[in-house]
Amino acid sequence: MTIAPGNARRDGSHLYRAMRDVVQSMDDTLPGKFEVTKEGIVHDMMSPGGPHEVTAAHVSRRLERVMPDELLAHNGTPDVEDEPEGIMRHPDVMVIAWADLDVEGSVDPRTVVAAIEIVSRSNPENDWVGKMRDYPLLGIPIYAIFDPRTGSGAVFTDIHSTQEGPRYAVRKNFVYGEDVTIGDWTISTSGLPRYDGPGSCDDLRPGAS
Numbered sequence: 351m352t353i354a355p356g357n358a359r360r361d362g363s364h365l366y367r368a369m370r371d372v373v374q375s376m377d378d379t380l381p382g383k384f385e386v387t388k389e390g391i392v393h394d395m396m397s398p399g400g401p402h403e404v405t406a407a408h409v410s411r412r413l414e415r416v417m418p419d420e421l422l423a424h425n426g427t428p429d430v431e432d433e434p435e436g437i438m439r440h441p442d443v444m445v446i447a448w449a450d451l452d453v454e455g456s457v458d459p460r461t462v463v464a465a466i467e468i469v470s471r472s473n474p475e476n477d478w479v480g481k482m483r484d485y486p487l488l489g490i491p492i493y494a495i496f497d498p499r500t501g502s503g504a505v506f507t508d509i510h511s512t513q514e515g516p517r518y519a520v521r522k523n524f525v526y527g528e529d530v531t532i533g534d535w536t537i538s539t540s541g542l543p544r545y546d547g548p549g550s551c552d553d554l555r556p557g558a559s
Contacts, residue, residue, distance in 0.1 A: 363433060385429075385476075386438040387484060392476055401498040401543035405468045406442045409496065412537040413445065420447055421463065430465075430488065431456035437484050441465040445492075445533065459488035464533050469497040471545055482506070486516040493518060494532045498545045501526040 385392045406425045413423035423443050431438040438456065443466035450461035465485050467477040477495055485493045486509045493506040502525045506518035524530045526539045 363436075383440055385440055386436065387480060388436050389480075392473070392480065401545050402442075402468050402470060404543050405496050405498060406466075408542055409466055409468075409537070410443050413443075413532065413535055416535045416537065417445070420449075421445060422448060422451070423466075424451060429456045430459040430462060430490075432459055432488050435487060437488060439465075439481065439484055439488070442468045459485075459490055462488075462490050464492035464494060465490045466494045466496070466532070469495060469499060471499065474499065482518070483515070486518050489516075492533050494530070496539075496542065498543060501542075501544050503530070503539075505530060505532055 410423040410425045417423065423445050425443045427440075429438050429440045430444070439459075441462070444457070445463040445466070446457065446461060447463075451457065465481070467481060469477045474497070477497075481493065486506075489509070491507065491509060494503065495506075496503040502523065504521050504523045506521050508519040509516050510519045522531075524539065526542050526544075528539055529536050530539055
């Protein structure tokens, strides 16, 4: 039986809402971060504290020192969500206006100035692959990745259309110790922590150079 496009959209929206409800019910009971993508639920088993959280705190504070007062580099709740696309993500840090954060429920991703992720040890592909796909689809104009495994990262800008959907056209790599520019603001990456132990130098970045 052929399903009309309208029914398909409604079925997809129903499935998305069901996954979102599951994610929200698990957020306070299980460790890690839960997100929803077109492929299903993503569970990132990041550990509280340590290099991941310290990096997010440093980046947030350094950005807020140079940004205008009407913006903040927020590293708490809520999520960013686009129900028609079936995506709910939770940036480690998002640059957003105070007025756009003052909403009930999830933030409209198209009000986010920049999304910043700190790569986790447990699921680096979520940041380097999944969010690289989802953030331009959500209309977030700037995406910055800090990778404590390698002491490096990249800033992605200039969304453009491709056969696979919207993608970032410009990538600027950096290594820890250099200054990095995110939007209109430049901050230092000196002193950012690295992961210790085996695998800390693994580099799963697509197209890394």
